Amino acid sequence: MQPRKPAELPVMSDSTVELIRMLDRGDSLDKIYHALIESDLIKGIGDSCFEGKELNILLHSMSRELLRSILMKTLGPDLYDKDFSSKKLWGRVLSNDGPGAYIVFIFIRDRKGRFLCVKEIKELVGLLRLYAKAVDIYQVHKAQDQYGSSQIMPEEEEAIRPRFISSIKDHNVKASENINQLIRMLKKRCLPGVDEETFQMQSPLLVGNSGDISRRASDHLQGKSLSQTPKVWGLLLSCLSVMGLPYETRFATLFRAWKDADQINHAEILGTILAGSLLSVDGCNAKQPGTRAGDGRIDAFGYENSKKHIFAGVSWFRENLKQSNEDRHNDPEEEREFQDMVTEMQENSRRLKEIKTTIDQGLAKIEDAKTSFEQAKVEALKHLKSL
Incomplete structure (x- = not known):
């Protein structure tokens, strides 16, 4: 698949296209890494993240095949069928039984891993606007009732509180701002002049990290309560349910950490850049990556297991x-x-x-x-x- 088909691949920046071309002509990952950090893809990420060689080393632990899929943002079509059509690429993905970073993607059942068409995205945006309006009304109500003059009982208050509202301490900031960013992100996928019924190969992506990838990543999947997932991701999945779409979510390991908690954060930073998963770019990550506190539950075995897997278990790192x-x-x-x-x-x-x-x-x-x-x-x- 070439990285230039607007109807199916609506979010492809020039910088991303250049990185994919470098991959396809066989350039080394060292060259690709330096092209990456000199591109506009790192916009919004602190400069201090690129000091030293940590991100470069991590990039080399990812297979070229998976890297291409992430840059293309086509994880759905590439990985939707683990047992048959996607089996080969899954063989180029690191295992998830340890610390590191992961990526979550969405696809609609019976579409061979594809996401929505423009017509469906417009319907989704309409639902999100309605929800954002409800959040704004709720925030005004809370501001007017800051001295407790409301006659609404606590249990009634809980019932009317929008579930996917973000915690806002500054009353001058609209609680619906992240929802509006989600709307803007989705509207970028509605390009003019394309077939509005063509299913897109790119879905919004979510990147995270954990001391236990398998346990944490499963919090973002369908069938879960979504209480431990970013608000915008939970809202997106809920709206797909309201639309009656049989969506599925999967996750794949991006990087395994074999050193320490700092490397787990570096893995999330690099994954976020490669996937363009910030809400302000093309994904559902509202927070800056790499801010996770150290996890005392990770013992030396977790890192040693990662080291064994990467250095001796797979061929592509070498x-x-x-x-x-x-x-x-x-x-x-x-x-x-x-x-x-x-x-x-x-x-x-x-x-x-x-x-x-x-x-x-x-x-x-x-x-x-x-x-x-x-x-x-x-x-x-x-x-x-x-x-």
Whole structure:
């Protein structure tokens, strides 16, 4: 799929198209990373996020196939059928049993992973405008009743409070602002002059991070209470239900963290940039990425498990590093820095293989001991019967 089909791919910036072309012609991920941080795709992300090599290293842990799907924002068509048509790409996605960052996408059932058409998006926008109006009315009511003069009982107050209203401490800020941003984001998908009944391949995306990807990402899926998901995401899914559309949501791992909590935040930052998932861009992330507090529940095993998976369990991390290292021969200093990173990866891979060998040997000894014990038990029983 080429990145220029307005009816099916309505949100494709020139910078994104250039990155996809770099991928398609085989440029290294190091070149792609530097093109990324020099583009307008990082607008709204703090400059301090790009100091050091953390984001560059993380990018190399993603397969090129998944990276293309994320840049294209076509995760629905690419990953909707895990057991058949999407099986090959799922094989290029990291596992979700550990710390890191993830991405959530939506598609409508029986559309081969596609989202809505322009006509449906316009209907969705109408519902959101109605909800935003209700939120504004509620906020005015609360402002007028700040001294408790209302005759409404607490349980009645709870019943009329819009479920997906954001917490607003500044009364000069409209509580419906995020909803209005969601409306603006969706309206960008309604390009003039296109077939309004063509289903779009791109859906709004949501990026998050966690010490346990599988547990946290499932909070954003259909069938959940949506109490632990961003308000705009929950509202979007609720409106799709009101429209009677049989939507489905899935998530995929973007990056696994193998170092510490800071790396988990870096993973969310990079994922948000690649997916364009900020509400002000093309997605449903209302908050800035990388602001998650450290999680004391993550033990060293979680990071070690990620390290084992990335350094020894998948092939593309080594392949990506090797290609980028070869690209750096023209700059001795950069080549040395990147070679240090490759050496570290190789050392970690060697250590993991040694650990695996030790574990395998230990398990073999346990099996031998069990066999000896069973044989001794049989002999003892024979001896007892002979008495």
